[in-house]
Amino acid sequence: GCRMRPGAGLLRGARRMSDAARGSGATPAASHKRLLVTGGAGFIASHVIISLLERYPDYLIINLDKGDICDEYFMKQLFGTENIHIVLHFAAQTHVGIQ
DSSP, X not given: OOBOOOOSOOOTTOXXXXXXXXXXXXXXXXXXXXXXXXXXXXXXXXXXXXXXXXXXXTSEEEEEOSSBTTOHHHHHHHHHHHOOOEEEEOOOOSOOOOO
16 A cells, blocks of 8 residues: 555654645745755654754745655645755555555
């Protein structure tokens, strides 16, 4: 399955997709980068987000911790509303059984 496990919440300045879809939260100037991080509640991605926020405080980081990344309509809507410049894909299943 392609579904992502719901995450544990926001990481400092990052926004969840649900906030992004509603259009809430501060919107940075057009010249600032907008990053989408999938799987941001995981160990590695959460540390990457923290490092990015410390190094690039003006960037908007959207932590996609809910939603189906295989849903074409969902992803087109996300990219269409958020003007994303960079995607960091860390989403994965936490357990993959032997087939």
